[in-house]
Amino acid sequence: xxxxxxxxxxxxxxxxxxxxxxxxxxxxxxxxxxxxxxxxxxxxxxxxxxxxxxxxxxxxxxxxxxxxxxxxxxxxxxxxxxxxxxxxxxxxxxxxxxxxxxxxxxxxxxxxxxxxxxxxxxxxxxxxxxxxxxxxxxxxxxxxxxxxxxxxxxxxxxxxxxxxxxxxxxxxxxxxxxxxxxxxxxxxxxxxxxxxxxxxxxxxxxxxxxxxxxxxxxxxxxxxxxxxxxxxxxxxxxxxxxxxxxxxxxxxxxxxxxxxxxxxxxx
Numbered sequence: 001x002x003x004x005x006x007x008x009x010x011x012x013x014x015x016x017x018x019x020x021x022x023x024x025x026x027x028x029x030x031x032x033x034x035x036x037x038x039x040x041x042x043x044x045x046x047x048x049x050x051x052x053x054x055x056x057x058x059x060x061x062x063x064x065x066x067x068x069x070x071x072x073x074x075x076x077x078x079x080x081x082x083x084x085x086x087x088x089x090x091x092x093x094x095x096x097x098x099x100x101x102x103x104x105x106x107x108x109x110x111x112x113x114x115x116x117x118x119x120x121x122x123x124x125x126x127x128x129x130x131x132x133x134x135x136x137x138x139x140x141x142x143x144x145x146x147x148x149x150x151x152x153x154x155x156x157x158x159x160x161x162x163x164x165x166x167x168x169x170x171x172x173x174x175x176x177x178x179x180x181x182x183x184x185x186x187x188x189x190x191x192x193x194x195x196x197x198x199x200x201x202x203x204x205x206x207x208x209x210x211x212x213x214x215x216x217x218x219x220x221x222x223x224x225x226x227x228x229x230x231x232x233x234x235x236x237x238x239x240x241x242x243x244x245x246x247x248x249x250x251x252x253x254x255x256x257x258x259x260x261x262x263x264x265x266x267x
Contacts, residue, residue, distance in 0.1 A: 019115050022196055026203025036204045045197050050110070050137060051165035053191030057130040058169035060184065062123075065173050067245060071128045074239045075135040078253050079105060081231040089223050093216070102144040104224050107255035109133040110198050117248045118195075128248045134166045140258065221256060228253040 030036060058068065086104030090097055107113065110133055117129030141160045172179060232253035236246040 014119055016116070016119075018119060019112060019199060022115075022199035023203035023206070026200035026205075027207045028203075029200070030204040030207035036200075038201060038204065041197055041201055045194055045201075046141070047161050048190055049194035049197060050133075051161040052187040053114075053194040054130055054134045054162055055165040055169050056184070056187045056191040057127050058166070059172045059179055060188070063127040067128070067242070068131050068173070070239055070241065071131045071245055071249070072135055074235050074241060074245075074249055075132040075252070077238070078228075078231055078235050078249065079136065079139060081235070082107075082228060082253075085223065085227045085231065089220070089227075093219075098148055100220065102140065102147050103257045104220065104227075105147075106136055106140045106144055106258045107224065107228055107253060108202075108258045109136045109252045109255055110194070110258065112199075112202070113252040113255045115195050115199065116251050120251065121244050121247060124244055125248050128245050129252060132248065132252045134162055136252075136258070137162050138166070224257055225254050228255070 026036070082105045083101070086101045087097070089104065090100050109129070114126065114129050114133055118126040121128075138160060141162070171177065229250060232250045235253075236249055241249060
């Protein structure tokens, strides 16, 4: 019994501790008063790192295209569920949809979801998590920003590099197009920047956040995480996902509020 418990704790620590350590470095860095340009790093991660990570993960990892398509559909349904839950919650609490709905709709599928999925399920889990992340980022940088701004702009979709990365990766998968080694290596290196930079930014964000209305914010956090978990469980049944895909969906859906919501507020 004790050996089994030790094995479980060892596996959990292997998944969680890398995330906590890297985010902790960012937290300590900010607390020490070191310079950290969140706006600059957000631009780098958004326009270079994330598209390269998405493209490299989808084109190099051995996951059936049907499984990727299934995860994309499940992610869309889950996000729609988050939207409905958020609308109901905010109407009951009489809070601003512009301010709070994007935070309830879009979980932290990047900074936390990607490394957790990688450490928990390996390369296959990362590939599926990247699909969920790509879906979330595309909607967040279009619909999410539009909700916050109070207007819908299709031009934001055109200016979102991740959309093109997903489209190109899908074409490569569908037509089995060989990717030149130098391109594969280049996007692999650039994509490798994304997860550590996201985790560092997460730590810095936590260190610099000022909390107001703690009780209300804790309640909304519970709605985001517990609601996401329950919605994910329902979605997994409808889509009949594999154990790995179901685990990734639950992890990604149960994440707290995406750091991008905080970073957008810095502009």
